[in-house]
Amino acid sequence: MQTDLFAALDWQDALLTLRDNQLLRDLDVAIARFLQQQCPQASHEVLLLAAFTSQQQASGHLCLDLGNDELDRQLWGNAPPDGIRTLLPGGPGDWLRALQHSPLVSDNGTTPLVLDGPRLYLRRNWAQEVAVAEAIGTRLHTPTEVDARALREPLSQLFPDHSDGINWQQVACALATRRALAIITGGPGTGKTTTVVRLLGLLQSLAMADDQRLRIRLAAPTGKAAARLTESIGEQVKALQVADNVRDAIPTEVTTLHRLLGTRPDSRHFRHHRHNPLHADLVVVDEASMIDMDMMASLLDALAPTTRLVLLGDKDQLASVEAGAVMGDLCRHAHEGRYRPETVAFVQASCAMDISDYQAGAPHSASDLGQQTAMLRTNWRSKDSPGISELATAVNGNDAGSVSQAFKAHDSLQRQRLTDDDNSLEQRLLRGRNGDDGLAALFQAVAQPPQRRADFDDWARERLRQLTRQQLLSGLRSGPFGVEALNQRITHHLQQQDLIPEREWYAGRPVMMTRNDYQLGLMNGDMGLALPLLEETGREEQNGQPHTLLRVAFQLPDGRIKWVLPSRLDGVETVYAMTVHKSQGSEFNHALLVLPDTPHPLLTRELIYTAVTRARQHFTLLEYGPPAVLNQAVARATRRASGLTERL
Numbered sequence: 001m002q003t004d005l006f007a008a009l010d011w012q013d014a015l016l017t018l019r020d021n022q023l024l025r026d027l028d029v030a031i032a033r034f035l036q037q038q039c040p041q042a043s044h045e046v047l048l049l050a051a052f053t054s055q056q057q058a059s060g061h062l063c064l065d066l067g068n069d070e071l072d073r074q075l076w077g078n079a080p081p082d083g084i085r086t087l088l089p090g091g092p093g094d095w096l097r098a099l100q101h102s103p104l105v106s107d108n109g110t111t112p113l114v115l116d117g118p119r120l121y122l123r124r125n126w127a128q129e130v131a132v133a134e135a136i137g138t139r140l141h142t143p144t145e146v147d148a149r150a151l152r153e154p155l156s157q158l159f160p161d162h163s164d165g166i167n168w169q170q171v172a173c174a175l176a177t178r179r180a181l182a183i184i185t186g187g188p189g190t191g192k193t194t195t196v197v198r199l200l201g202l203l204q205s206l207a208m209a210d211d212q213r214l215r216i217r218l219a220a221p222t223g224k225a226a227a228r229l230t231e232s233i234g235e236q237v238k239a240l241q242v243a244d245n246v247r248d249a250i251p252t253e254v255t256t257l258h259r260l261l262g263t264r265p266d267s268r269h270f271r272h273h274r275h276n277p278l279h280a281d282l283v284v285v286d287e288a289s290m291i292d293m294d295m296m297a298s299l300l301d302a303l304a305p306t307t308r309l310v311l312l313g314d315k316d317q318l319a320s321v322e323a324g325a326v327m328g329d330l331c332r333h334a335h336e337g338r339y340r341p342e343t344v345a346f347v348q349a350s351c352a353m354d355i356s357d358y359q360a361g362a363p364h365s366a367s368d369l370g371q372q373t374a375m376l377r378t379n380w381r382s383k384d385s386p387g388i389s390e391l392a393t394a395v396n397g398n399d400a401g402s403v404s405q406a407f408k409a410h411d412s413l414q415r416q417r418l419t420d421d422d423n424s425l426e427q428r429l430l431r432g433r434n435g436d437d438g439l440a441a442l443f444q445a446v447a448q449p450p451q452r453r454a455d456f457d458d459w460a461r462e463r464l465r466q467l468t469r470q471q472l473l474s475g476l477r478s479g480p481f482g483v484e485a486l487n488q489r490i491t492h493h494l495q496q497q498d499l500i501p502e503r504e505w506y507a508g509r510p511v512m513m514t515r516n517d518y519q520l521g522l523m524n525g526d527m528g529l530a531l532p533l534l535e536e537t538g539r540e541e542q543n544g545q546p547h548t549l550l551r552v553a554f555q556l557p558d559g560r561i562k563w564v565l566p567s568r569l570d571g572v573e574t575v576y577a578m579t580v581h582k583s584q585g586s587e588f589n590h591a592l593l594v595l596p597d598t599p600h601p602l603l604t605r606e607l608i609y610t611a612v613t614r615a616r617q618h619f620t621l622l623e624y625g626p627p628a629v630l631n632q633a634v635a636r637a638t639r640r641a642s643g644l645t646e647r648l
C-alpha cells in the first residue's frame with residue numbers, strides 16, 4: 001500500500017519540498033538527480049538516502065549512520081515532516097535492505113554509494129576514510145624504535161624537573177620515539193608545545209649522534225595558529241637543554257598546512273602527494289582538532305611512509321567545520337590510556353615511571369594507535385587563570401553544579417545577564433575590563449601612528465596584539481545573537497558615538513579573511529586591522545599632518561607584517577564579534593561569549609569548551625536568556641558519524 005503511494009508521488013517535487021523545508025540543500029538535491037540519471041532503475045528510497053547522506057556533511061558527518069539511535073533527530077530534527085514516511089517507508093532495517101539490493105551501492109568503493117556495515121557513504125568520503133585509516137595503520141607498524149634504556153639518560157636531561165607522579169610530558173616523548181606516528185593531546189597550557197620541542201631535541205640529538213640530521217617541518221591548519229606557535233616554539237627552543245648544534249637544527253618557523261603541502265592556484269590538489277612526497281623526516285602539526293578528513297587524507301598522502309608524523313591538539317575542542325572529527329576519533333580513549341603491558345614496560349624502562357594504572361582492562365580494548373597516544377593532564381598555566389581550567393573541566397564533565405560553582409569561586413570568571421534593549425554589551429566592549437583592553441583604547445592607539453615609516457611594522461604588530469586582549473564570541477552566525485547581527489549592532493553603536501565614520505573602511509576596523517587568497521598569501525581566518533600607513537613617497541605634509549593612507553595590516557606566520565590595500569580584499573568581514581569556530585587556534589586575554597535568549601541546537605559542549613579555553617586570563621558569559629541555555633548546551637555533546645575509530 002505504502003509502496004503504491006510512494007510511486008504515485010512526483011519524485012522531483014518531493015526533493016524540492018524537502019529542500020524548501022531546509023531538510024536538504026541544493027547540492028544534495030543535485031546529487032540525487034545525478035545518481036538517478038546514472039542509474040534510472042535506482043529506487044527513490046535509495047536516492048533519497050543518498051541525498052540525506054550528502055546533507056549530513058553539512059553537520060560534519062562523514063556518513064549516514066543507519067545504526068545511530070538518534071537517526072530521526074539527526075535527519076529531520078524533532079519530528080519527521082508530514083509525508084516523509086510515505087517517501088521513506090519502514091525503518092533503518094528496511095532501508096539497509098533496500099541499499100544492499102541497489103545497483104548504486106557496494107561495499108568496496110566500486111559504486112557512487114558505499115555501505116559499510118550500517119554506515120552509508122558517498123564514495124569520496126569512504127575512500128578518504130579508508131586511505132586515512134590505512135596510512136595511519138602503516139605508520140603504526142613502522143617501528144622507529146630505539147632501545148628504551150638508551151632513552152633514559154637523554155630523557156632525564158630534557159626533563160630535569162622532578163615530579164612524584166607520572167610526568168606525562170616525558171611519557172609522551174618516550175612513546176613518540178617508537179613509531180612513525182604519535183599523538184599528544186591535552187587542554188590549553190598543558191605543555192604540548194613544550195613537550196614537542198623537547199621531543200624534537202631528543203630525536204635530533206639521537207640523529208646527530210648518528211651523523212644524521214632530521215629534516216623537520218612544523219605546521220598548523222591556519223595562519224593564526226601557525227603565527228601563535230611560531231612565537232611559542234621560538235621561546236621554548238631557546239630554553240631547550242641540548243647542545244648548541246642540536247638547538248640550531250630545530251626549526252622555529254611554523255607554516256600553514258596549505259603552504260606545507262603546496263597549494264596550486266585554481267586546483268584543490270596539492271603539489272605534494274604520494275608521487276611527489278614532502279622532503280621531510282619529521283612533520284609536526286599543531287591544532288590538529290581543526291583538521292578535517294579531506295585535509296588529513298591530503299596530509300598523509302603527501303608524507304613518505306617513513307616520515308614521522310606528530311599530531312598535537314586538544315581532543316575536546318570543536319571539530320573542524322568540514323566533515324570529519326579526525327582528532328576526536330583518534331583520541332577517543334586517550335583519557336583512559338588503555339596501554340598494553342609492553343607499553344607499560346617500555347615507559348618503565350625509558351622514563352622510570354609506572355603507568356600501569358592506565359593499562360587496558362581487557363587486551364582487546366587496547367589499540368595500536370592507543371599505544372602511541374598520550375594525554376597531558378597538568379595545566380601549567382593555571383597559576384595565571386585557575387578559574388578557566390576549572391570551568392573548562394566542569395563543562396567537559398557535563399557538570400552544571402561545578403560550572404555554577406566555578407563562576408562563583410573565581411574573579412577571573414564572570415556571568416552577566418543582559419537584556420536586548422540597552423547598550424550594555426557595546427559599553428562593555430568599549431570600556432574593556434581595565435580600560436586598556438577595550439575598543440575605546442584601541443581606537444585611541446590607532447589614531448596615534450608613529451612619525452617615522454620605519455616604525456610602522458612594530459606599531460602594527462603591537463596594535464594587532466592589542467586586538468587579542470579582548471574578543472567577543474558567539475556560537476551562532478545568524479539570528480539576533482549571531483555574529484552578523486552583533487557586528488552590525490556594534491558598528492552602528494560606534495558610529496552613533498562618533499568613534500568611527502559611516503563608511504566601510506576606517507582606521508581601527510578589525511577584519512577577518514573569509515577565504516584563502518593565495519596571491520596575497522592570506523588564509524581564511526587570518527585577522528587584520530585597518531591602520532593609517534605613512535606614505536613613503538609623499539613625505540610632504542597635508543594640513544600640517546603627515547600624509548597617510550589606509551592599509552590593512554596582517555601578521556604573517558613568520559611574524560612579518562603585510563600591508564594590503566583595502567580594495568584588494570574581497571573576502572573579509574568585520575570581527576568585533578567572531579564565531580567560536582573561527583576563534584579556534586587563537587587566544588585572547590579576555591574572551592566574552594554571548595548566549596542567545598533560548599536554547600539552540602548548534603550550541604554544544606565542545607563549542608562552550610572551545611569558547612572558554614580561548615581565554616587566557618578572563619572569561620565572561622553574557623546571557624540574554626535563562627541559565628538553561630548554558631546548561632542545555634553543556635549537556636549536548638556532538639558525535640560525528642564516521643567509521644574511522646572502528647577501522648583503526
Ligand SMILES: Nc1ncnc2c1ncn2[C@@H]1O[C@H](COP(=O)(O)OP(=O)(O)OP(=O)(O)O)[C@@H](O)[C@H]1O
Nearest residue numbers: 161186187188189190191192193194195232380381
Ligand atoms: N613541565 C613544565 N614545568 C613548568 N612549566 C611548564 C612545563 N610545561 C610547560 N610549562 C609552561 O606552561 C606554559 C604552557 O606550555 P605550552 O605552551 O607548552 O602549552 P600548550 O599545551 O602548548 O599550550 P596552548 O596549546 O594552550 O598554547 C608555558 O609557559 C610553559 O613554559
